[in-house]
Amino acid sequence: MTRTMTRRLVAGALGAAVALTGLPGTAVAAPRDTAISVGRLVLEPTDRGYAGSLPVTVTYRGPEASYLDLTITEPVPGAFAGLDPADPCSYGVAQPARTIYCQVPGGPLQRGERRRFTVDFQVFTTTRTYPMITPGGQIGVTTGDRNPKNDTATFAALFRATTGSLRAPRSYVRDTSTDAAVAAGPAALTRQEDGSWLGRVPVTIRVAGDAPHDGYWLTPTLPSGVEIVGIEPIEACTASCLVAGGVFMPGEEREVSLLIRAPAEVSPGALGTGSVLLNATFGWGDVLTDIDEADNTASFDVTAG
CATH class of the missing domain: 2.60.40.1510 (ntegrin, alpha v. Chain A, domain 3)
Structure with a gap:
């Protein structure tokens, strides 16, 4: 056997060994x-x-x-x-x-x-x-x-x-901060059959811009003895109430009503001034920063009778 043929046989055997053992070189990935x-x-x-x-x-x-x-x-x-x-x-x-x-x-x-x-x-x-x-x-x-x-x-x-x-x-560049505003009207409570007082706070929410958000929430602060009992259209509502309708489009405006209640022992007349705070959340409920937080709070008067 010639030396040239011997070298070729040895090289072929080494190449096969590399492929079989997975060493770098001619190995084929799985x-x-x-x-x-x-x-x-x-x-x-x-x-x-x-x-x-x-x-x-x-x-x-x-x-x-x-x-x-x-x-x-x-x-x-x-x-x-x-x-x-x-x-x-x-x-x-x-x-x-x-x-x-x-x-x-x-x-x-x-x-x-x-x-x-x-x-x-x-x-x-x-x-x-x-x-x-x-x-x-x-x-x-x-x-x-x-x-x-x-x-x-x-x-x-x-x-x-x-x-x-x-x-x-x-x-396409999306806004990174929300730009929303809230306004509220006075609430006049009326006497119910059980003697308690019930009324609505009209609230208007307007959103400008397209910052990502999951929803907007209203958090009321009410006069002593008055409590929040719901929101219309109906949505989740405890200490804060979710604005129905999901994500806002830029320039979209929605009107909702906060339902508030006072006990029967409350006397007719002015009960004081309340306020409502508007916030947006995104992701795991993180509250977003608004461009102008001054217009994220609105005050309103509450009257019984």
């Missing part, structure tokens, strides 16, 4: 347990901002059936609207965008299964005659087993213009 891919997220103009869906495809190659976990980072803070098909999700801390934790809808995936679904988004901002774009969206999938092989995909939110165009989009 396939992922999961793979995720996304389409394009186009947000269409609607009568309440923009809405659209991100197409997602997940492929599972694990050895046995498994639930798959999703981690979704919003491209626009507060924009996540759910999964289709629907599946429960939980929210992380807003920083300012939230991280959303879900499972791939439809139950456990079988080995080799490919599943498609959408992630829905809605942005409550004024629609524009020009297209916009914002990057930063990300979605990841994990198998949740002891040795997961995971995958992630990034995406941007593309806002279609009211003219229908998607060409040459401008950057």
Whole structure:
């Protein structure tokens, strides 16, 4: 055997050994347990901002059936609207965008299964005659087993213009501070059949700008002996009351009534002056800072009879 042939045989044997032992060089990486891919997220103009869906495809190659976990980072803070098909999700801390934790809808995936679904988004901002774009969206999938092989995909939110165009989009920058104001009218309490007094405080809330928020809350301070008993339209109401209707559009105004009560022993006449404080919350109930806090409080008179 010639020396040249001997060198070739030795080199081939070494190459095979590298591939088998997984040493750096010619080794082939093992396939992922999961793979995720996304389409394009186009947000269409609607009568309440923009809405659209991100197409997602997940492929599972694990050895046995498994639930798959999703981690979704919003491209626009507060924009996540759910999964289709629907599946429960939980929210992380807003920083300012939230991280959303879900499972791939439809139950456990079988080995080799490919599943498609959408992630829905809605942005409550004024629609524009020009297209916009914002990057930063990300979605990841994990198998949740002891040795997961995971995958992630990034995406941007593309806002279609009211003219229908998607060409040459401008950057979309959302407000970071709320800009809201509250006004309140006087409350006249009337005697009830049981002798107690009941009345309404008319309240008007106006929101400017598109800072992300989950809702607005009213916190009343009432004259001695008067208590809050509810809000109309009906919403959660204890020490503070949630304004019905969900997220506000820029420039939107809503009217509600705080229901207040005084006991039967209260005499007719002026009961004093109350006030109401307006605050917005986002994420885990964090209270947001308003541009002008002076117009976030309104006073009102309370009279019995």
